[in-house]
Amino acid sequence: MKINGYDVNIDDLINELHIDHDFYIKRNNGLILKDSQIEVLNRYQIHYQNYSSLASLIFAIEECLNEYEEAFDLEEVSKELSECHYYNETNK
Numbered sequence: 001m002k003i004n005g006y007d008v009n010i011d012d013l014i015n016e017l018h019i020d021h022d023f024y025i026k027r028n029n030g031l032i033l034k035d036s037q038i039e040v041l042n043r044y045q046i047h048y049q050n051y052s053s054l055a056s057l058i059f060a061i062e063e064c065l066n067e068y069e070e071a072f073d074l075e076e077v078s079k080e081l082s083e084c085h086y087y088n089e090t091n092k
Contacts, residue, residue: 024084031057037080040073054085 002008024032029049033041041048044064051057061078065071 032084033081037077040077044068044071044074054081054089058082058085 022034022036024034026032027048029052031048031051031054033048038048041061046057046060046064048057051060058078058081061074061081065075065078068074
């Protein structure tokens with residue numbers, strides 16, 4: 001496909017931008033998580049499959065953050081999930 005006179009391959013663009021990696025997907029346990037978030041959770045041995053609510057997963061992440069002071073990637077996941085929890089489950 002040509003865009004502004006340049007040949008662009010959409011598949012290459014998707015792979016380069018990691019678009020499929022950053023979409024929220026509803027998992028088997030009902031939680032909606034990105035693949036990138038799951039990678040971080042796995043790195044810290046937090047098994048998201050064991051949690052049935054976002055609140056309980058966030059609590060487990062916060063407990064883990066108490067052990068690892070420099071887990072900036074896990075802290076970012078915690079912030080993202082806390083924001084999702086607020087907007088999706090808080091009565092306004």
